[in-house]
Amino acid sequence: MKFTRSIDLYIVNLNWLRWWANFLGLDITEANYKGNIRTYVAMTAIFIYVFGMWYTVWFYWANWIKLVEAATIYALACQGMVKIYTVYRYHYFFVNMYARLEKFHREQTQHSKNNASLLSNIHRIRQVSKLISLQYSLMCAIYALTPIAVYLYNGEKVLCFGYLLPFTDPDIPLHYFLNVAYQHYVLFVAWAGFSASESVIVLFVASLAGYVDVLKNTVDEMNECLLRAGYGNDRKEVREKLLEIARLHQRVLEYEQDLEERYYLNNWVQVFSDVFTVTSALFHCLINQQFQMYALTLTAVMQLFELCLLGTILSVKNEEIESVFYNSLWYLMNRSEQKTFLILFHKSQHAIEMTVANMAPLSVVTYLAILRKIYAVSMMLLSLC
Secondary structure (H helix, E strand, O other): OOOHHHHHHHHHHHHHHHHHHOOOOOOOOOOOOOOOOOHHHHHHHHHHHHHHHHHHHHOOOOOOOHHHHHHHHHHHHHHHHHHHHHHHOOHHHHHHHHHHHHHHHOHHHHHHHHHHHHHHHHHHHHHHHHHHHHHHHHHHHHHHHHHHHHHHHOOOEEEEEEEEOOOOOOOHHHHHHHHHHHHHHHHHHHHHHHHHHHHHHHHHHHHHHHHHHHOOOHHHHHHHHHHHHOOOOOHHHHHHHHHHHHHHHHHHHHHHHHHHHHHHHHHHHHHHHHHHHHHHHHHHHHHOOOOOHHOOOOOHHHHHHOOOOOOOOHHHHHHHHHHHHHOOOHHHHHHHHHHHHHHHHHHHOOOOOOOOOOOEEEEEEHHHHHHHHHHHHHHHHHHOO
């Protein structure tokens, strides 16, 4: 289906996100949202996983390869718990962000150039979201089909991954099937949860590119007004465009501030959990060459790359704002207009960026530095074996 208005495609994309979130009972856009049975079952499953890990450690204490496998998945489980907590605890933030973006798309519907820019932006967001969902579906499918594939191949009963429900023994048939059923549900929660959460942050951060495109178009319109007005006394049209730019830039700054504040914890946990997962999974691949670990390593590497790439997009768009202000026809403004524009230019030079716990910027440069450290640590661990 071909869309001509950005708001229509935005609503379709939002409904797609709601569809994923509804599997976990976290469709927070519902009026008077309250948790339901799916919400509490998903939270309970993750809670059992995170706080029941002690039993798996105790059971496999003599098998350090199993312990490495368990720790690898555990890091992602902690990340998932933080994501679910954030959505449930701060659901009003997400509702406000959805409403803010919807309002912005509706405002630009009648402006052909802005509508075209936003339509292209939301189309790219939707395509990336589909790829993210496919990525997690492949990883979860590999883990879910492992017990069946191994049993058909050599008749051995194995679990999807190295985790045991407290007080169970996988050698007992009933306990084995109970663990497999639980692990399949956890994989389903991971598929739906990560697909939704990663798609949401892509929507929020990548939508900033739409804001910047509209801001650039408005600056171009102001330049045309300045050329028409010249140094004449009729400055009404110029002042209106300048005021429109100031309001739009303020919305961009507030948008960035809200993203940094609410995703501060999420970014910190996700980066460190991905680092731990990739390091331990890569080490496990080198030692045991377990096929599932290759899939997990690739997924964690891609997840870390996606997050760092979003941080880079934010930085690049801030630089574009600074550049478009600097290259505008500000020299055709009168003194009062230049003073106002100087304030905007000053603010554009001190834009907000996404960081990893204020220790490093969230960027592709940081991503490459992290990968180098992961490789070094993995080789060091391998040399100790």
